Amino acid sequence: MDKAPNKESFLQELDDLHDEQFKPQAVDQQTRSRKWIEKHCGPLRDEDRVALINAPRVKRHCIKLCNKTWGFAFVPSSEEAPMDPAEFFACGRLVPITKGDVRRRDPEPYLDEDLRPVFACNCDIDSEFNGLMRVFRIDSAQFSHIKNHATVENAVDWLRLAFQGTGVYILSRAEYEMQWGLLFDKRKMPNPAQNAQHRADQGKAACGEDDEKADENYWENVKFYRKSSPPHPTRAPSTL
Incomplete structure (x- = not known):
């Protein structure tokens, strides 16, 4: 069959038409890509700075940092408190x-x-701790001054003395975690702070590692995931 005389020019016309048709989309895509790169890969702009300030993970970091630095006030339950230290801690609230x-x-x-x-x-x-100081007539202005002009240790020591005899306990972050650990130990529950290690130890025990005896049903439960053994070279494959 003879080649069409206008085939090349026709194909060129199609290419030009295609480029003209999709040119706005290509330009729009380039613009969106440039804006995305400028926003996420370049210096932080003024309009993006508020979003960073309000980012949840940034706020969570500050909350954890301040709690670790300054600790909590523990207010026991108004009802008759248990004598057991762990139960006593469980029946109050932390501020x-x-x-x-x-x-x-x-x-x-x-x-x-x-x-x-x-x-x-x-x-x-x-604000809730400020209200607690008002209830027990503790000078919040004096604490604010000490907090801003003394070390954290001195400010917390001042709080401990100020709340002495009120029934409110000032706990550091370490004391708070220790009390929770006692409570979880008493209830024979894994401490969330050690949960990952607890699960790893459970897995080792199930597999028979660390001189632990494996659970008798362990391999039965996981054999589905194991590759089947190849047939013995001297035996015919089973037809069953």
């Missing part, structure tokens, strides 16, 4: 001394060259 939040100035949050957020935290006095 954080400070409320962690992201500092919005000096310095403002930004992303470093590895795109990791750089920010500082404010540990202001928690």
